[in-house]
Amino acid sequence: ITVRKQMESQLRELAHYDGLTKLANRTFFYQHLEQAISRIKRKGAMFALMYFDIDHFKSVNDTYGHDVGDALLTAFSARIKATVRDMDLVARLGGDEFALLLDDVTDRAAAEHVAAKLVNAMHPAFEVGALTLNVSTSIGVAFYARDMSADDIIRRADGAMYIAKRSGRDRYAVDAEPIIEP
Numbered sequence: 001i002t003v004r005k006q007m008e009s010q011l012r013e014l015a016h017y018d019g020l021t022k023l024a025n026r027t028f029f030y031q032h033l034e035q036a037i038s039r040i041k042r043k044g045a046m047f048a049l050m051y052f053d054i055d056h057f058k059s060v061n062d063t064y065g066h067d068v069g070d071a072l073l074t075a076f077s078a079r080i081k082a083t084v085r086d087m088d089l090v091a092r093l094g095g096d097e098f099a100l101l102l103d104d105v106t107d108r109a110a111a112e113h114v115a116a117k118l119v120n121a122m123h124p125a126f127e128v129g130a131l132t133l134n135v136s137t138s139i140g141v142a143f144y145a146r147d148m149s150a151d152d153i154i155r156r157a158d159g160a161m162y163i164a165k166r167s168g169r170d171r172y173a174v175d176a177e178p179i180i181e182p
Contacts, residue, residue: 018092020070021077029091029099033150036103040144048111050100051157052118052139055169057096060133071128072135083121084114099154108143108174115139115172122170136170138162143175 016028024032036047054060054076061069073096080090080098089101100118105111119137126133140160142153156175164173 021074021092023077023081023098024089024091026091026093029089029093029101030150032089033101033153036101037144037148037150037153046105046107047144048102048105048108048114049142049144049153049157050102050111050115050118050139050172051142051154051161052098052100052137052172053161054096055136055138055165057135060135064128064131068128068131068133072126072133075126075128076122076135076137079121080118083117088114099157111141111143112172112174115141119170119172138164138169139172140164141172141174 016025017023018025033049039045040047054072057069057072060072073092076096077090077092077098080100084090084100084102087103089103091099091101093099100114102111102114105114118139122135122137126135138161140157140163142156142160144153148156160173160175164171167173
């Protein structure tokens with residue numbers, strides 16, 4: 001029975017978490033995002049979604065190899081987790097793409113404060129083996145508005161991330177669409 005329970009636990013972890021970073025995976029993230037949307041429709045309140053990646057990550061992989069890239073992803077993930085609240089869901093959606101669901105934010109300024117903290121958290125150099133790597137992140141922030149689907153809010157956050165990239169990287173941008181309270 002103990003072996004079976006351990007196997008069930010391992011299967012559950014494999015189904016919900018990224019093997020490299022131990023963050024939630026895409027499937028688990030989408031489930032929680034759908035739940036957050038349902039909860040907001042019932043109760044009101046607000047939540048924010050952040051979509052971000054490591055600026056110029058491809059050049060790290062191309063220059064130093066995928067082992068260094070993987071080590072950077074792991075260290076980057078640890079900094080994210082150290083920066084946000086335990087109740088916030090952080091996911092690695094694939095490659096160097098991450099998402100953060102800020103449930104129960106009180107207002108837009110609170111979400112922007114978290115985005116600024118994440119940008120700043122990446123400023124100290126990352127020690128990866130014998131290498132010292134300086135990387136930054138670009139973050140897109142979107143807020144749930146009435147009748148948005150999970151794909152809608154992700155698309156908006158992703159679009160805001162690309163605005164941050166076009167504005168010079170190492171920053172966040174907020175989706176400019178007007179917010180309609182639920």
